[in-house]
Amino acid sequence: MSINLTLDRIRPLASHLQPPYTRPTIHVAGTNGKGSVTSIVASILRASGFSVGRFNSPHLVSIYDSILIDDRSVTPEAYNRASALVVGADLKLGTQASSFELLTLTALQVFETAKVDIAVIEVGMGGLHDATNVITDECILVSALTAVDLDHQTFLGSTVESITQNKAGIARKGKPFLLGAQKHSAVEVAAKSVVDSIGGYFFVSTQVQKRPVENESRFSLSAQPFVPPPGQPIRFESPAFPPVQATLPLHGAHQLHNLALSLTIISTLLTHPSCQKALRGLRPPEVTNGLVITSDTIRTGIEAVSWPGRLSFHKLPCSVTNGLSRDPLTVLVDGAHNPASSETLASYISDITGMLKPRPPKLHITYVLGLSHSPPKTPLETLSPFLSRHSHADPLVTVRVAVLRFTPPEGMPWVKSVEPSTIRDTVLQIVSPADVDVWSAPDEGPIDGQLQNALEWTEAGQAECEVEEEKLVVLAGSLYLVADFYRLLKQLERSGGAV
Known part of the structure; x- marks a missing residue:
């Protein structure tokens, strides 16, 4: 089934399911950052003693990764029980629900059966x-909107304003709606208009303050053992709790905005009358009167958060590619799938290469890229933000690019890889052929093995580098390529470092 955004199928199906979904829910929409926000909020709530269900899409390695309880993937047994209930009802009613609609209702059934205290739900699209907007008004505690930008225009509208209006459609009457930091000023105007028309309460997130890094250590991409760049020290003030000081382990300046929205959500849970009423129904009064969520539990939750595939560093053993190099590959993994997230990636690469101490005589960057076919978004728009920084030859930097396809995600037949030849042509449109070496997987034929072949080519190039030179691999583009990388990583872990 192709994408057909409507609630006409899922509403009657959801109303037929027993037991009905009743969990207090935090609902998060946005173009970029909603996964990070759900991860941070869930981590803080867990550190505060709540049992937490979390639903994110798409999944990375397996479908079970999209449904978590207390940060653990749903068990196959629990998933299959809930899925059988949902699919059985779909067949009985003849609703012909989409794969994502079935998955959403499966997640809600899992959370209802587990009786989680709070569910944190990421919107799929729009x-x-x-x-996910099938969740009833009574269940919603807070709705939140992360950064909005152009993406999925075919389904959501051609302007930032129209996309915002669609995404702000998760607002609920009488409930708080929180807006995160935005690049486009039109977003706040459009979102507030929607929230006001529904009768919700509109708030803008409070900013976090970045504290100076104490005892800044030397950073090297080639260090053994490799230590990722330091986290981001922050301070946050709220009338709901004493000032919080913590170190955010997520990388990138954009994560400070995601943290700010997350902490504003937590603050709102403690201060807004509708949230206070719902929380009082969860636990005895002596537990919910501000005694569970404290500055200490917030700090603990912030510092424990993890969100794989978004500016995540990994060391890939050289045995994966027959040991051609002297050292493991340092791989920065990021699902930069649209222009806005690519700009974030470009900014972060500039930040970390500027942190290298001592300055290396030469930096070798290899990009491993795969993209989803998602018109009207083009490969040129997605790749330009980080590749254009190499459009002028730099004698201290060498650039290599590997382009390939990814494994099609299960149950999503509409997701297609952009042909490697198209990505290759785009790369050479951005960077002069004289300044970049490109390896391309075939457009046709088996996808299995393409990532490993790309990494073999990558390592062969790095084997020619001098010892004192720095090397970085950036794997980016579609999250489905990121999923292939994590599957390979798990395969290495199971086999002791050899594929």
Whole structure:
């Protein structure tokens, strides 16, 4: 089934399911950052003693990764029980629900059966007509909107304003709606208009303050053992709790905005009358009167958060590619799948290469890229933000690019890889052929093995580098390529470092 955004199928199906979904829910929409926000919020709530269900899409390695309880993937047994209930009802009613609608209802059934205290739900696409918006008004504690930018225009509208109106459609009457930091000023105007028309309460997130890094250590991409760049020290003030000081382990300046929205959500849970009423129903009064969520539990939750595949560093053993190099590959993994997230990636690469101490005589960067076919978004728009920084030859930097396809995600037949030849042509449009070496997987034939072949080519190039030179691999583009990388990583872990 292709994408057809509507609630006409899922509403009657959801109303037929027993038991009905009743969990207090935090609902998060946005173009970029919603996964990070759900991860941070869930981590803080867990550190505060709540049992937490979390639903994110798409999954990375397996479908079970999209449904978590207390940060653990749902068990196959629990998933299959809930899925059988949902699929059985779909067949009985003849609703012909989409794969994502079935998955959404499966997640809600899992959380209801487990009786989680709070569920944190990420919108799949858009907001107003997204399957997750089937959750009833009574269940919603807070709705939140992360950064909005152009993406999925075919389904959501051609302007930032129209996309915002769609995403803000998760707002609920009488409930708080929180807006995160935005690049486009039009977002706040459009979102507030939607929230006001629904009768919700509109708030803008409070900023976090970045504290100076204490005892800044030397950073090297080639260090053994490798230590990722330091986290981001922050301070946050709220009338709901004493000032919080913590170190955010997520990388990138954009994560400070995601943290700010997350902490504003937590603050709102403690201060807004509708949230206070819902929380009082969860636990005895002596537990919910501000005694569970404290500055200490917030700090603990912040510092424990993890969100793989978004500016995540990994060391890939050289045995994966027959040991051609002297050292393991340092791989920065990021699902930069649209222009806005690619700009974030470009900024972060500039930040970390500027942190290298001592300055290396030469830096070798290899990009491993795969993209989803998602018109009207083009490969040129997605790749330009980080590749254009290499459009002028730099004698201290060498650039290599490997382009390939990814494994099609299960149950999503509409997701297609951009042909490697198209990505290759785009790369050479951005960077002069004289300044970049490109390896391309075939457009046709088996996808299995393409990532390993790309990494073999990558390592062969790095084997020619001098010892004192720094090397970085950036694997980016579609999250489905990131999923292939994590599957390979798990395969290495199981086999002791050899594929």
